[in-house]
Each structure stands twice: as C-alpha cells, then as structure tokens.
Amino acid sequence: MPVPAIWTEGLEKHFGSVHALRGVDLEVASGEFFGLLGPNGAGKSTLINILAGLTRASAGHARICGHDVLTDYRRSRQALGVVPQEIVFDPFFSVREILRIQAGYFGLKGPENDRWREELLAALMLEDKADANMRALSGGMKRRVLIAQALVHRPQVVILDEPTAGVDVELRASLWVFIRRLHAEGHTIVLTTHYLEEAEALCDRIAILKDGRIAALDRKQALLRRAVHKTLTVTTAEVMRSVPPGLQDKVKKVAEHCVELSLHKGVDSIPGILETLRTAGYTIVDLATEEADLEEVFLELTQGRP
Amino acid sequence: MIFVIARRELRNLFLSPLAWIVLGIVQLIMGFLFLSHVNLFLQVEPRLPMIHNAPGLTGLIAAPTLGNAAVLMLLIAPIITMRVVAEERRNHTLTLLYTAPVSRLTIVLGKYLGVLAFFLLIVALTVLMPLSLLVGGHLDLGMLACGTLGLVLLIMSFAAVGLFMSTLTTHPTLAAISTFGVLFLFWIIDWAGRSHGTAGSVVAYLSALNHYEPFLRGLFDTSALSYYLFVTAAFLGLSVRRLDADRVGA
Numbered sequence: 313m314p315v316p317a318i319w320t321e322g323l324e325k326h327f328g329s330v331h332a333l334r335g336v337d338l339e340v341a342s343g344e345f346f347g348l349l350g351p352n353g354a355g356k357s358t359l360i361n362i363l364a365g366l367t368r369a370s371a372g373h374a375r376i377c378g379h380d381v382l383t384d385y386r387r388s389r390q391a392l393g394v395v396p397q398e399i400v401f402d403p404f405f406s407v408r409e410i411l412r413i414q415a416g417y418f419g420l421k422g423p424e425n426d427r428w429r430e431e432l433l434a435a436l437m438l439e440d441k442a443d444a445n446m447r448a449l450s451g452g453m454k455r456r457v458l459i460a461q462a463l464v465h466r467p468q469v470v471i472l473d474e475p476t477a478g479v480d481v482e483l484r485a486s487l488w489v490f491i492r493r494l495h496a497e498g499h500t501i502v503l504t505t506h507y508l509e510e511a512e513a514l515c516d517r518i519a520i521l522k523d524g525r526i527a528a529l530d531r532k533q534a535l536l537r538r539a540v541h542k543t544l545t546v547t548t549a550e551v552m553r554s555v556p557p558g559l560q561d562k563v564k565k566v567a568e569h570c571v572e573l574s575l576h577k578g579v580d581s582i583p584g585i586l587e588t589l590r591t592a593g594y595t596i597v598d599l600a601t602e603e604a605d606l607e608e609v610f611l612e613l614t615q616g617r618p
Numbered sequence: 619m620i621f622v623i624a625r626r627e628l629r630n631l632f633l634s635p636l637a638w639i640v641l642g643i644v645q646l647i648m649g650f651l652f653l654s655h656v657n658l659f660l661q662v663e664p665r666l667p668m669i670h671n672a673p674g675l676t677g678l679i680a681a682p683t684l685g686n687a688a689v690l691m692l693l694i695a696p697i698i699t700m701r702v703v704a705e706e707r708r709n710h711t712l713t714l715l716y717t718a719p720v721s722r723l724t725i726v727l728g729k730y731l732g733v734l735a736f737f738l739l740i741v742a743l744t745v746l747m748p749l750s751l752l753v754g755g756h757l758d759l760g761m762l763a764c765g766t767l768g769l770v771l772l773i774m775s776f777a778a779v780g781l782f783m784s785t786l787t788t789h790p791t792l793a794a795i796s797t798f799g800v801l802f803l804f805w806i807i808d809w810a811g812r813s814h815g816t817a818g819s820v821v822a823y824l825s826a827l828n829h830y831e832p833f834l835r836g837l838f839d840t841s842a843l844s845y846y847l848f849v850t851a852a853f854l855g856l857s858v859r860r861l862d863a864d865r866v867g868a
Contacts, residue, residue, distance in 0.1 A: 402711055404634055405629075405630075414718075418718060419619060
C-alpha cells in the first residue's frame with residue numbers, strides 16, 4: 313500500500329482555553345490535489361502549522377510521506393513545502409539570494425540545484441526580477457517568490473495556504489497554470505482558499521473543517537451531491553408584483569419577470585411550485601434549474617444552513 | 619547548516635547600514651583612545667628607565683586599549699544583537715527557518731556565530747592598533763594575545779546574552795535595552811560586592827569585569843575562562859529553550 317503524502321491521527325491542539333483542533337484524522341494520497349476548506353478560525357492554519365513543524369500538537373500524530381513531524385522532522389520537512397498565507401521576506405536580500413539561502417537551509421548546493429533555482433525563476437516569471445531587492449517587488453511578485461521558496465528543495469508535498477489572496481486576476485490565472493503543472497509532475501498539492509470556485513475547479517478531494525473538526529471529507533462530486541438545495545429560476549410573462557405566500561420562504565431573488573427559488577431536494581417538487589405560481593395568475597414563460605455549487609455545500613456544512 | 623545560517627546572519631548585518639555605522643564609529647573612538655594612550659606613553663617614556671620593573675608599550679598602550687574596547691563592546695553588543703531574532707520574529711521570517719530541516723540548536727548556533735564573526739572583526743581591527751606599534755617598538759606578544767583572548771571571551775558572553783534577549787521579544791529596541799541592562803548589571807555587580815564581606819565577594823564573582831582584568835595583566839585564568847564559557851553556554855541554552863517554546867505555541 314503506498315505511503316500517504318499526509319497522514320494525521322487524533323490531532324488535538326489547545327491554545328490556552330481555545331480548543332483549536334479536536335481530533336483530526338486525515339489521509340491525503342500521494343499525487344492528490346486536495347482542498348482544505350473552512351471558515352476563519354476552523355483550524356486550517358493550526359493544522360498546516362503542525363504539519364510544517366511550526367506548532368507542536370497537544371495530542372495525536374502527523375506524518376509527511378511516512379515521516380513523523382516530530383520524531384523524524386528532518387525528513388518530514390524535506391518532503392514538505394509550505395507557501396504561507398502572509399507575505400514574509402527578508403528585506404535586505406535579492407530574489408536570487410533568498411532562494412540560495414533557502415536552498416542552503418536544506419543542505420542543497422551545486423550546479424544541479426543552481427539550475428533548478430533558475431528553472432523556478434523562469435517558471436514563475438521572476439527572471440527579470442531575480443537580482444532585484446525584495447522590497448522593490450510588487451505584492452504579486454513577492455507571492456511568486458514565496459512559492460519559489462517553498463519549492464526550492466523539490467518537496468513531494470506542497471501546501472498552498474491561500475496563495476491567491478489579494479492577487480490580481482491575471483497573476484492568479486498564471487499561478488494556477490504553474491500549480492497545475494506541479495500537480496501533473498507528480499507533486500501532492502494541498503490547497504486552502506477562500507475562493508471556493510478555485511477549489512471546485514482544481515481539487516480531487518476536499519475536506520471541510522469546522523470548529524477544529526472535519527465536518528466533511530469526500531471526493532468533490534460526492535460532496536456536491538450532498539447539497540440538499542438546488543435553485544429554480546422561473547420567468548413569467550407578467551411582472552412579478554408579489555410572490556405567492558406558499559413560496560415566500562424559498563425566495564432567493566426577485567426581478568421584474570423573474571423569481572429565483574431555493575428548493576429542498578427531498579421536499580419541494582417543481583410541478584407543485586409551478587402550479588402555485590399559475591394559481592397566483594402568472595404565466596410561465598421559461599424555467600431553469602441549477603445544482604448547488606461548492607459554496608452552497610460549504611455554507612450548509614459550516615453554517616448549518618437548512 | 620550552522621554555517622549557512624551564520625553566513626546569512628553576517629551578510630544580513632552588512633546589508634544594513636547599521637553594521638557599517640557601528641564599525642565606523644567603533645574604529646573612530648578606538649583610534650582616538652589608542653592615540654591618547656600613545657600620547658600618554660610618550661609623555662612618561664623619559665621617566666620609565668628610572669622605575670624598577672616599569673611597564674612597557676604593551677602595559678601602557680595595548681592593555682588600556684583592550685580595556686577601553688571592552689567598555690565599548692558593552693555599548694555596541696546590544697545594538698548588534700537586538701535584531702538577530704526579534705526582527706525576524708516581527709517580520710515572520712523566522713517561520714522560513716522553522717520549516718527547514720534544522721534544529722533549534724542549529725538555528726541558535728548559526729545566528730550566534732554570525733554575530734560573533736562581526737564582533738571578531740571588531741576585535742581584529744582593534745588589535746591591529748597595538749600591533750602597529752611593532753613597526754617602531756617592542757611588544758609583549760604573549761600579554762597582548764592573553765588580553766585579546768580575554769576580550770574575545772567577554773564578547774562571546776555578551777553576544778550570547780544579546781541573542782537570548784532578542785529571542786524574548788518582537789521589538790529590537792526592547793531587546794537592545796534589556797541586553798544593555800543585563801550586561802551593565804554583570805559589569806557593576808562588582809561594586810556591590812566590594813563592601814559586603816563574604817556574601818559580597820560571591821556576588822562580585824559574577825562580575826564580567828572581574829574576570830576580564832587578569833587577561834589584561836597577561837594572566838591566563840582558567841577560572842575566568844570557565845566563567846565566560848559557562849555564561850555563554852547558559853544563555854545559548856536559554857535561547858534554544860525560548861525558540862522551542864515558539865513551537866509549543868503556548
């Protein structure tokens with residue numbers, strides 16, 4: 313059986329009276345593109361910090377590629393690259409120097425590693441800025457340097473902690489092209505993001521953390537099927553003056569000739585809804601249904617939306 | 619890995635204007651003090667043959683110059699060490715080191731050796747001044763070497779204290795002030811000891827100055843050597859413990 317890229321068992325973390333993680337069991341297979349989602353304060357960063365060796369778990373175990381993060385921390389950290397959420401940098405060094413120093417921390421030297429660093433600079437479109445001081449770079453450029461830093465030791469597992477936060481659309485697109493390439497090359501990618509459409513588009517499996525526990529962990533399609541609501545959009549010939557009383561609790565949006573309703577899959581029937589509208593004097597011109605997206609599943613799971 | 623961290627630390631120092639300013643000011647002050655001692659020597663030189671066992675160039679110029687250097691180190695050690703960990707913690711760049719496969723001990727030793735290299739450069743430049751007297755005079759090289767060793771040991775302990783203080787805070791200025799406070803206490807604790815009998819002499823033993831003086835007289839004092847090595851090891855050990863506490867995240 314292949315060794316999982318990330319494995320945790322019963323991870324607990326207390327910060328004083330705050331119980332940040334409450335027994336997290338997680339297994340991410342090698343080569344997977346995994347999404348780690350959750351509202352602020354759910355415990356995502358704590359989990360990542362434990363995996364990266366920045367925080368020690370109060371209880372439980374964690375392994376990266378089979379190496380315990382505490383007892384075999386050298387090899388676990390060799391196997392892991394973390395792109396932090398915050399933009400952190402040494403203000404006095406150039407991009408090239410920062411990458412060389414970071415490689416030095418991993419004991420890497422020699423022409424082969426020099427070539428890899430140059431490849432990274434090229435892939436992340438940093439060649440022109442390689443000798444520029446970090447202070448002179450834009451926020452997006454700094455974010456690219458952080459990604460290069462995390463990859464400088466060619467880790468098998470890459471954790472991206474909200475890598476596109478505050479990044480413009482063009483840069484975000486180029487970052488995803490690069491990250492997809494990394495995944496195609498066999499790296500295991502763990503992504504945390506607040507842009508759920510990104511997670512929906514990229515991840516094979518998704519875990520949703522809530523209050524320090526895993527509220528859901530499944531393949532993306534299975535997770536989407538969990539949604540209990542779907543959206544029905546009805547276009548009417550008449551102007552929508554008032555929504556019939558039986559439908560008012562389902563209204564998401566009302567426009568002049570259109571009403572958008574949130575239907576509970578197991579309870580509401582579309583013919584019944586249409587009949588209610590017809591009875592109220594509306595002529596149905598068009599209708600469309602839309603399945604829930606990840607955002608709705610996320611809200612249902614994290615906010616307990618009915 | 620220790621040397622990678624040390625090299626980065628030293629380079630970081632020289633990439634900021636602070637190190638250059640400190641080097642310039644120290645050389646200016648030490649040059650002034652050295653010339654003052656030379657001038658004083660020239661004034662008393664005609665009377666020296668009349669004194670039995672009179673001190674030579676080393677005793678009258680080199681030793682006081684190294685003594686002055688120690689006082690100056692008391693002032694610059696806090697400035698040089700204040701940023702070592704405090705600023706990295708403030709900028710969150712310490713996490714880049716924490717996620718690398720290096721132990722906390724390696725981090726502390728690397729950073730320590732980096733700042734120590736800077737201080738050794740200052741010592742080397744300082745010692746060059748008395749050594750320049752070899753051009754036209756005779757020096758007791760053994761005494762000079764002993765004094766230099768004393769200064770190096772003193773600086774080793776100062777740098778360790780400064781490094782530890784820097785691990786305690788995210789504000790470099792606070793680290794500098796607290797380092798100066800601790801070093802000054804280590805310096806003046808000797809005064810308290812002078813007037814309080816046996817208990818006072820125990821307290822006076824803790825004085826960094828007391829252990830430096832034998833070296834300036836050309837005495838290789840193993841008790842003083844042990845004292846400096848103990849202080850250095852103790853504060854480096856405390857620094858490792860402090861960095862490890864970051865990981866516990868209490």
